[in-house]
Amino acid sequence: MKLNIVDPQKGIVLALFVVMLSLFGKAKSQEGLGPVEVSSIAFSPNGDKLAVAAGPLTCSEEDLAPYTIHILDSVIQEVLQNLTRHRCIVNTIAWSPDGSKLVSSGEDGLVFVWDIASREVLTSPENASLGLPRRGVTWDSTGQLVADFSIGSPNV
Numbered sequence: 001m002k003l004n005i006v007d008p009q010k011g012i013v014l015a016l017f018v019v020m021l022s023l024f025g026k027a028k029s030q031e032g033l034g035p036v037e038v039s040s041i042a043f044s045p046n047g048d049k050l051a052v053a054a055g056p057l058t059c060s061e062e063d064l065a066p067y068t069i070h071i072l073d074s075v076i077q078e079v080l081q082n083l084t085r086h087r088c089i090v091n092t093i094a095w096s097p098d099g100s101k102l103v104s105s106g107e108d109g110l111v112f113v114w115d116i117a118s119r120e121v122l123t124s125p126e127n128a129s130l131g132l133p134r135r136g137v138t139w140d141s142t143g144q145l146v147a148d149f150s151i152g153s154p155n156v
Contacts, residue, residue, distance in 0.1 A: 105134030
C-alpha cells in the first residue's frame, strides 16, 4: 500500500509517508487476524498532524491493539501517539475544527471522541448504532456536534 501526499495546485505527488507505512501497513500482520490495512487518513486542521487508522480486516474481542489510530507528526514524520479502543477496523476519522479532538467510527459500530492531548476517550454514544458498522463521521463548524452514519438495518 502506498500513501501519497498530493499538492493539488501544482499537481505533484509528495511521497512524504511512503516509507513510514512499513510501521503499520501491509508489511506487518497480526497473528491470526491477517494483514493490516490502512483504512482512513485525515490531516489536522493546521496540517501539523496526520491521523492514520489501520488494522486487520477481521474483528477481535480479545486484542484491541491491532485496531489503532496512529497520530503522526507531518513535519518530522514520526508517530506521536497511538489510540486504541476499537474492536474492528476503524472506517473513518475526522479532526475537530480546532484540532484538539478526533472522532473515529468503525466496523464494530462504535464511535469515539478522543482528546488528543490526553489520548483519552471523551465520549462514546451508547446504542448510537444498534450494532451497525459506522461508515462516516464529521464535525460541525463549531466543534460542538458530531454526525455519523451507518448502512443497513439493525437486527432488533
